[in-house]
Amino acid sequence: MSDDTYWTDDPSELLRVQPGFRLSQQPTDGTPGFAGGKREGEKALARGAGRLADLQEQLFACGREGEPRSVLLVLQAMDTAGKGGIVSHVIGAMNPGGVQYAAFGAPTPEEQAHDFLWRVWREVPAAGRIGVFDRSHYEDVLIGRVRKLAPPDELERRYGAINAFEKELAQSGTTILKVMLHLGKDEQRKRLESRLNRRDKLWKFNPADVDERLHWDDYQEAYQLAFDRTTSAYAPWFVVPADHKWYARVAVQQLLIRALEALGLEWPLPDYDVEEQKRRLAAS
Amino acid sequence: MSDDTYWTDDPSELLRVQPGFRLSQQPTDGTPGFAGGKREGEKALARGAGRLADLQEQLFACGREGEPRSVLLVLQAMDTAGKGGIVSHVIGAMNPGGVQYAAFGAPTPEEQAHDFLWRVWREVPAAGRIGVFDRSHYEDVLIGRVRKLAPPDELERRYGAINAFEKELAQSGTTILKVMLHLGKDEQRKRLESRLNRRDKLWKFNPADVDERLHWDDYQEAYQLAFDRTTSAYAPWFVVPADHKWYARVAVQQLLIRALEALGLEWPLPDYDVEEQKRRLAAS
Numbered sequence A, B: 001m002s003d004d005t006y007w008t009d010d011p012s013e014l015l016r017v018q019p020g021f022r023l024s025q026q027p028t029d030g031t032p033g034f035a036g037g038k039r040e041g042e043k044a045l046a047r048g049a050g051r052l053a054d055l056q057e058q059l060f061a062c063g064r065e066g067e068p069r070s071v072l073l074v075l076q077a078m079d080t081a082g083k084g085g086i087v088s089h090v091i092g093a094m095n096p097g098g099v100q101y102a103a104f105g106a107p108t109p110e111e112q113a114h115d116f117l118w119r120v121w122r123e124v125p126a127a128g129r130i131g132v133f134d135r136s137h138y139e140d141v142l143i144g145r146v147r148k149l150a151p152p153d154e155l156e157r158r159y160g161a162i163n164a165f166e167k168e169l170a171q172s173g174t175t176i177l178k179v180m181l182h183l184g185k186d187e188q189r190k191r192l193e194s195r196l197n198r199r200d201k202l203w204k205f206n207p208a209d210v211d212e213r214l215h216w217d218d219y220q221e222a223y224q225l226a227f228d229r230t231t232s233a234y235a236p237w238f239v240v241p242a243d244h245k246w247y248a249r250v251a252v253q254q255l256l257i258r259a260l261e262a263l264g265l266e267w268p269l270p271d272y273d274v275e276e277q278k279r280r281l282a283a284s
Helices: A038-064 A083-089 A137-141 A152-171 A185-196 A207-213 A216-230 A245-262 A274-282 B038-064 B083-089 B137-141 B152-171 B185-196 B207-213 B216-230 B245-262 B274-282
Strands: A070-077 A099-103 A130-134 A174-182 A237-241 B070-077 B099-103 B130-134 B174-182 B237-241
Touching: A038 A070, A038 A245, A070 A083, A070 A137, A070 A245, A083 A130, A083 A245, A137 A152, A137 A216, A152 A174, A152 A216, A174 A216, A174 A245, A185 A207, A185 B274, A207 B274, A216 A237, A237 A245, A274 B185, A274 B207, B038 B070, B038 B245, B070 B083, B070 B137, B070 B245, B083 B130, B083 B245, B137 B152, B137 B216, B152 B174, B152 B216, B174 B216, B174 B245, B185 B207, B216 B237, B237 B245
Parallel strands: A070 A130, A070 A174, A099 A130, A174 A237, B070 B130, B070 B174, B099 B130, B174 B237
Antiparallel strands: none
């Protein structure tokens, strides 16, 4: 069972983008549904890690036996919102052998010579795997839109292409979770400042981060539009308040746990005779 | 600094395959160089996890700034020797974003239509990454040899090809560690039996594991030959006693830590003016 000690409400309902959702009205510093503060959050995270690892192993086992199910977690956010921390602390608790992690940076010339979904298709999770997209095809309607990297018609076309792509994935057995880590603008300034003040974090800072920051409102609008156009029953969006790193981590972990539990996985039955194998083994 | 509390000797010296090495004379149940038992091993592992994660981040940072260095850990072993546990517990403690994990199973038809190194080249770690091969090109001189999957001339040719490949990698900046987890034959029987006795582990058992077990001595000879022919200064082999899972884990962790420490990594210098960026940020 999912850990109900701290969750007063199901975050997969609470954080889910519903019709009429307005990003601009969502607080970034809340901890909805979680009864506790940072200490309890860290406890819940540690406890959830074992549960998540078990579910992942079961998904993997089912995949090995030919079941087509997989899970895809899409992570989108403004810089410093905590994607990296979620990858380390939530995803990192699972067996790397069962996780397919893909980071999507600025496209290479080869990638640019293809449709925007080409590089994404290559990274979708295989049966039994948990795929994690650190940024994704949504960049093509976020920075793509804000920075006008494609003609207006092409930008418009992409929402439909994304829906068709995600529907195809979902129908072939992939459970899709799309997460936007929702960070406050002031909190971002603090986090960028702290990078500039630490010798061991300077490498994480890029002057382009400030350039992007100057387009903050445009990005918020582009996110709103993406939610309006690509929220679907088969590929829901979740907006996770991210000013508290501990909350964002435990919330995303819980979204994954509940999505995996909803699959109702069972350990696969062996396709060999257990007693016969015991005899062979004893004789070997 | 590497954790010297428990290590009385440097495992990267102690476990390294040296000229005249005989696998058949190596105990599988020892804990060489480690002053302590299972409890101390688990403590050391937990402490080492943080150190390893820090070094990995530093390697990653350097890679981002254009330094060509990377690390490749090759894991080879008989079934049940604990590769999976090492991937979970040692590799899993690092940020998945900086790790390139690749499992090499039976080759696909496409892989078989190429030279045996083709699929391996595609998975070598990029600059700043830690590559992990869960099985590797050595399968082509292990099961390849034992099961006569290639003509004798081709099998012979492969040792030289492997040496040339590993030399090329090393010269381009990759630190290579090749680890054989050395398991006792009786211990393997126990572990396979325990899989057959647990509902949640049946999926890990494959009747072919018993078939391979019947060729135990042939595999040990094939490993010996691989050590004789492919041990080099640029791509050393380490034989890690694996009857105690806790020891194998902490030993491989320590090999990685020491290899990373030997790189003498520094945090990269920023290629921007820190004070100027602070001013821009404050104004944003």
